Amino acid sequence: MACGQTRIWQTAVLLLPLAMLNACERLTGRATRDWSESVPLGDGRTITIDRHVEFESSNSLAGDAYSVKEKTSTIAFRDDLVLLSPWTFPLRPLVLYEDHDSSEWVVVATTTNCEVWDVRGRPQPPYWEFRLKGSRWIEVMVSETSLGRRTNLFIGYDPGLPAKHITIALTEADMAHKLVDEIYRSIKADGRSGCGGV
Secondary structure (H helix, E strand, O other), X not given: OOHHHXXXXXXXXXXXXXXXXXXXXXXXXXXXXXXXXXXXXXXOOEEEEEEEEEEEEEOOOOOOOOEEEEEEEEEEEOHHHOOOOOEEEOOEEEXXXXXXXXXXXXXXXXXXXXXXXHHOOOOOOOOEEEEEEOOEEEEEOOOOOOOOOEOOOOXXXXXXXXXXXXXXXXXXXXXXXXXXXXXXXXXXXXXXXOHHHO
């Protein structure tokens, strides 16, 4: 076998599992993503976290009603924060920060799936806040300290990841995409879910 043919064969063997994974995602709508991420906390610090998400996606026959339903989503801390309990809920986290007044870590999450929003009480604005109290993440009402905060987590994982490590620049580029709705760009006090016209 010629050298060029050997390289083509090796490349095909390496790409085959990826092609099979993509085909499986298209057929079942189920997908898993894993990545690390640099997160600016808004107080001058940047931390690195590990992310894992399992989700189901669907689309209308016309291709104009794409929806994602998180089955599980995890944020795990690294470095000096490695002993903090991971955040794991079936939602899409938007914001991560440390509330210096209460010394609590905070995650504000949402969903793009109307069924999830309905089952979880149809909140308006359409967010859920979680605070790390001891070793447990406790769901609380969305606080004044969260309202107005800009999204600092990567949220564009549904069509695929641009890299295994998401930099701040990649997160900002994803957020600059014109199709990202305002309720996902920041925690808006007047945010509306858009589910069922509400």
